[in-house]
Amino acid sequence: MTLPSYRILNALGVLGAIAAIAFAYFYLQRNLGLAACPLCLVDRGIVIAIGTCFLLALVHNPRALGQRIYAGLALIFSAMGIAVCWRHLWLQSLPKDQVPECSPGLEYMLETFPISETLHTLFNSAGECADIQWTFLGLSIPAQTLLVFIGFALLSLVQILRKRG
Numbered sequence: 001m002t003l004p005s006y007r008i009l010n011a012l013g014v015l016g017a018i019a020a021i022a023f024a025y026f027y028l029q030r031n032l033g034l035a036a037c038p039l040c041l042v043d044r045g046i047v048i049a050i051g052t053c054f055l056l057a058l059v060h061n062p063r064a065l066g067q068r069i070y071a072g073l074a075l076i077f078s079a080m081g082i083a084v085c086w087r088h089l090w091l092q093s094l095p096k097d098q099v100p101e102c103s104p105g106l107e108y109m110l111e112t113f114p115i116s117e118t119l120h121t122l123f124n125s126a127g128e129c130a131d132i133q134w135t136f137l138g139l140s141i142p143a144q145t146l147l148v149f150i151g152f153a154l155l156s157l158v159q160i161l162r163k164r165g
Contacts, residue, residue, distance in 0.1 A: 003162055006067045010058035013074065013155050017051025020148050028134065028141065037129040038106040038122055039088045043145050046081040050074050050152050057159075071159030078156060081149035087123060088142035091130040102127040 003009070024044060028034045036044065057070035091099065103109065103125035109118040132140045139147075 003158065006064075006159065007058060007061060009155060009159055010054045010067075010070075013054030013152065014051055014058060016148070016151065016155070017047050017054065020047050020145075021051070032134060034133045034141075037131070038103060038109075039084055039091075039129045040141065040145075041106050042084050042122070043081060043088075043142075046077050046084065047148070049077045050081070053077065068160050071156040075153055075156035075160065078149050078153035082146060082153065085142045085146035085149060088129055089140070089146065091127070092132055092140055092142065094130060099127045099130040100125045 004012075021044060024036070024040070029036060053070050053074040057067055060066065060070075062070075103121050104112075106118075106122070109121055113121065134141055136144060
């Protein structure tokens with residue numbers, strides 16, 4: 001079986017990122033009126049970073065080594081996304097009495113705190129992220145997003161591990 005070209009796979013990554021962001025913004029936020037929690041906003045930023053990696057690879061269209069570098073960056077961002085989703089799912093699994101306190105808004109933290117303190121606060125509080133606002137096929141939004149990041153990771157691995165040619 002021959003794999004599609006690097007360009008087609010990169011275009012697939014770009015389209016996947018656009019679809020994920022469009023779904024989150026236009027359907028979940030605008031249509032259903034769900035407010036994105038801080039971890040959801042981090043997930044969105046990571047999806048944008050992954051889409052940017054695939055877009056740069058698509059436009060630049062370097063040889064195999066360059067493709068592997070872009071795919072490696074996308075894989076690193078995918079792993080970060082998987083970690084954020086894992087934390088989010090863990091928060092959602094806690095009994096109500098063990099949920100950490102809510103954090104200040106992400107926008108406020110980014111304007112007020114250094115980035116290291118923002119990340120520390122975000123991952124050690126964010127009790128508002130424990131709410132399950134919407135499900136599809138029994139999966140909460142972070143579980144669905146986890147599947148998206150796994151898909152991006154697999155696409156990146158295909159780009160990294162494919163034979164030259």
